[in-house]
Amino acid sequence: SRSLNLAVIPGDGIGQEVVAEGLKVLSAVLPQDVKLETKEFDFGARRYHATGETLTDADLDALKGHDAILLGAIGDPSVPSGVLERGFLLKLRFAFDHHVNLRPSKLLPGVATPLAGQPEIDFVVVREGTEGPYTGNGGTIRKGTEHEVATEVSVNTAYGVERVVRDAFARAQARPRKKLTLVHKNNVLTFAGHLWTNVFNKVAAEYPEVTTDYIHVDAATIYLVTDPARFDVIVTDNLFGDIITDLAAAVSGGIGVAASGNINPSGAFPSMFEPVHGSAPDIAGQGKADPTATVLSVALLLRHLGYEAEAVRIEEAVSADLGERGGLPARSTSEIGDALAVRVAG
Amino acid sequence: SRSLNLAVIPGDGIGQEVVAEGLKVLSAVLPQDVKLETKEFDFGARRYHATGETLTDADLDALKGHDAILLGAIGDPSVPSGVLERGFLLKLRFAFDHHVNLRPSKLLPGVATPLAGQPEIDFVVVREGTEGPYTGNGGTIRKGTEHEVATEVSVNTAYGVERVVRDAFARAQARPRKKLTLVHKNNVLTFAGHLWTNVFNKVAAEYPEVTTDYIHVDAATIYLVTDPARFDVIVTDNLFGDIITDLAAAVSGGIGVAASGNINPSGAFPSMFEPVHGSAPDIAGQGKADPTATVLSVALLLRHLGYEAEAVRIEEAVSADLGERGGLPARSTSEIGDALAVRVAG
Numbered sequence: 001s002r003s004l005n006l007a008v009i010p011g012d013g014i015g016q017e018v019v020a021e022g023l024k025v026l027s028a029v030l031p032q033d034v035k036l037e038t039k040e041f042d043f044g045a046r047r048y049h050a051t052g053e054t055l056t057d058a059d060l061d062a063l064k065g066h067d068a069i070l071l072g073a074i075g076d077p078s079v080p081s082g083v084l085e086r087g088f089l090l091k092l093r094f095a096f097d098h099h100v101n102l103r104p105s106k107l108l109p110g111v112a113t114p115l116a117g118q119p120e121i122d123f124v125v126v127r128e129g130t131e132g133p134y135t136g137n138g139g140t141i142r143k144g145t146e147h148e149v150a151t152e153v154s155v156n157t158a159y160g161v162e163r164v165v166r167d168a169f170a171r172a173q174a175r176p177r178k179k180l181t182l183v184h185k186n187n188v189l190t191f192a193g194h195l196w197t198n199v200f201n202k203v204a205a206e207y208p209e210v211t212t213d214y215i216h217v218d219a220a221t222i223y224l225v226t227d228p229a230r231f232d233v234i235v236t237d238n239l240f241g242d243i244i245t246d247l248a249a250a251v252s253g254g255i256g257v258a259a260s261g262n263i264n265p266s267g268a269f270p271s272m273f274e275p276v277h278g279s280a281p282d283i284a285g286q287g288k289a290d291p292t293a294t295v296l297s298v299a300l301l302l303r304h305l306g307y308e309a310e311a312v313r314i315e316e317a318v319s320a321d322l323g324e325r326g327g328l329p330a331r332s333t334s335e336i337g338d339a340l341a342v343r344v345a346g
Numbered sequence: 347s348r349s350l351n352l353a354v355i356p357g358d359g360i361g362q363e364v365v366a367e368g369l370k371v372l373s374a375v376l377p378q379d380v381k382l383e384t385k386e387f388d389f390g391a392r393r394y395h396a397t398g399e400t401l402t403d404a405d406l407d408a409l410k411g412h413d414a415i416l417l418g419a420i421g422d423p424s425v426p427s428g429v430l431e432r433g434f435l436l437k438l439r440f441a442f443d444h445h446v447n448l449r450p451s452k453l454l455p456g457v458a459t460p461l462a463g464q465p466e467i468d469f470v471v472v473r474e475g476t477e478g479p480y481t482g483n484g485g486t487i488r489k490g491t492e493h494e495v496a497t498e499v500s501v502n503t504a505y506g507v508e509r510v511v512r513d514a515f516a517r518a519q520a521r522p523r524k525k526l527t528l529v530h531k532n533n534v535l536t537f538a539g540h541l542w543t544n545v546f547n548k549v550a551a552e553y554p555e556v557t558t559d560y561i562h563v564d565a566a567t568i569y570l571v572t573d574p575a576r577f578d579v580i581v582t583d584n585l586f587g588d589i590i591t592d593l594a595a596a597v598s599g600g601i602g603v604a605a606s607g608n609i610n611p612s613g614a615f616p617s618m619f620e621p622v623h624g625s626a627p628d629i630a631g632q633g634k635a636d637p638t639a640t641v642l643s644v645a646l647l648l649r650h651l652g653y654e655a656e657a658v659r660i661e662e663a664v665s666a667d668l669g670e671r672g673g674l675p676a677r678s679t680s681e682i683g684d685a686l687a688v689r690v691a692g
């Protein structure tokens with residue numbers, strides 16, 4: 001019999017609530033012969049306040065043994081900005097070499113978008129996850145004085161760019177439209193821009209069936225609101241990916257339904273799956289959070305581990321559920337989870 | 347009698363056409379006693395191909411003597427990406443210390459927006475113009491090999507941040523809502539983020555009437571499409587400003603109406619005014635380009651030089667013209683310019 005050995009990090013704010021529903025749906029969809037084992041970890045603001053720790057070497061060791069990680073949300077206003085982000089979220093992405101940050105955007109029927117005319121939206125962003133301006137390179141001199149200078153260094157390597165570009169081409173090749181767009185700012189960030197553009201063009205030669213194009217990140221934000229249907233797969237750097245995937249989430253139904261995977265395709269370390277939204281402390285504990293983004297992250301997790309049929313079942317259940325939601329009274333976090341669990345089981 | 351000594355850079359693609367209309371409206375609005383003198387400069391792709399030059403020291407000297415610069419657009423697909431951007435546009439911003447990059451966004455009545463429900467949009471972005479990842483710091487080693495490393499360094503100084511933050515506070519103080527939002531990514535770019543946040547909070551203490559808040563750049567893109575009315579004045583760094591002002595232009599009527607100023611408030615060098623759009627070579631020479639963004643840039647130019655009443659007259663003319671446009675057959679570039687010239691003169 002098979003087993004799925006899952007590390008669960010509910011985290012802060014609404015993280016607890018949405019992860020509970022994600023696990024509910026996971027249990028309901030898994031085949032009978034798969035033994036689900038979960039181990040919960042208490043990372044986040046509470047642990048930080050209690051111990052000063054965000055993510056220790058021992059923690060990383062403990063996480064390593066799992067098939068995958070499911071995360072709710074990390075972050076709380078009581079913790080200074082950057083402490084949990086750099087000390088936990090980014091530390092984990094870097095330690096486990098999560099270089100493919102996968103963020104699909106699909107506007108499902110019945111879902112509200114801020115855009116007029118209900119456009120067709122169905123694309124996926126492959127965001128690089130371990131380089132760019134996220135490395136923590138840089139520093140400050142003369143801090144707090146009028147002569148302070150602070151730098152941030154974006155680090156881009158051929159190795160790091162090529163592996164994520166290859167992943168994106170493979171994904172584009174596997175989709176019906178077979179189109180890949182590189183998003184960068186190569187007219188200003190010419191050093192990194194040339195590297196990205198050259199690697200992109202080199203790998204493109206191996207994928208003659210994939211249509212490619214390039215747009216600057218500023219123009220990409222325009223297309224995301226005026227013509228999102230032009231996108232199929234987007235590959236981009238860590239910071240540009242951060243920015244455009246929030247916008248992509250906003251136009252395709254909001255962060256209540258945006259899922260993501262922090263993937264290490266080699267399998268050397270477990271990949272991590274999490275909703276794009278944050279911990280939303282203002283609505284925590286009230287049963288108001290929409291668990292859909294977490295449930296869709298569970299689908300990405302299952303697909304990553306080879307449970308394709310189960311991933312599709314979750315996605316179809318979410319589609320059906322959202323399609324019926326319009327006009328209905330608002331449901332609680334667990335009511336939505338229950339409804340989805342019933343659908344995937346049935 | 348007074349004089350206005352203007353350097354005119356039509357540039358590439360539609361630049362020629364839209365600048366001609368901008369000048370038409372400028373001539374029509376200027377008081378009789380102001381002598382308008384214009385000198386045209388041939389910067390752009392043609393000159394680059396003919397001479398290899400983008401912007402020489404002699405060019406900078408020649409530009410220096412003017413009260414202001416009006417630019418159409420620079421850029422052509424025949425020139426490698428980055429050459430004219432770094433060699434002309436950014437070189438000029440840096441040489442003339444254009445540290446306040448001013449980009450107002452106002453959704454005028456009758457103007458189409460991709461957002462549903464015609465939201466209220468009336469804010470201005472103060473984008474830093476001389477620092478951040480735009481400085482050209484960085485480099486490449488082992489270029490073209492599988493071991494290539496390319497870096498981009500974002501440089502932020504207390505001097506550079508404080509002057510633009512002060513400019514933004516002064517603008518916020520002068521507006522009815524008196525609200526200023528800092529947009530950054532201080533949870534990840536912690537070195538630059540702390541500098542920006544500290545300077546912002548320090549200057550805020552001098553402006554007790556200005557309401558302040560902070561949002562991350564990724565979240566800012568969400569608000570720009572779901573709740574743009576929350577913004578009054580935004581201050582942000584060079585790259586974030588580049589990205590969010592294209593999005594801001596898109597939601598508030600498109601780049602056909604988005605104006606900008608590259609301002610040196612000290613007056614040590616002439617400031618430059620230009621539409622946010624590019625050279626649009628695909629529609630160049632066909633009379634299809636909308637000159638409104640250039641005309642509104644002329645308004646910013648006039649305001650900068652102290653011609654407040656004339657700036658308002660242009661803005662009101664544009665408002666009235668756009669309000670009547672809906673449903674009418676498309677007009678040519680010069681028909682729109684003519685209509686605006688008549689309005690401001692009347």
Ligand SMILES: CC(C)[C@H](C(=O)O)[C@@H](O)C(=O)O
Nearest residue numbers: 085089090242276533534564
């Ligand atoms: C919280 C933050 C570190 C993170 C990021 O910038 O990557 C978040 O915005 C995201 O997109 O996952």
Ligand SMILES: CC(C)[C@H](C(=O)O)[C@@H](O)C(=O)O
Nearest residue numbers: 187188218431435436588622
């Ligand atoms: C053309 C390019 C150098 C420029 C920029 O990035 O600043 C443009 O996008 C702008 O916003 O004015």
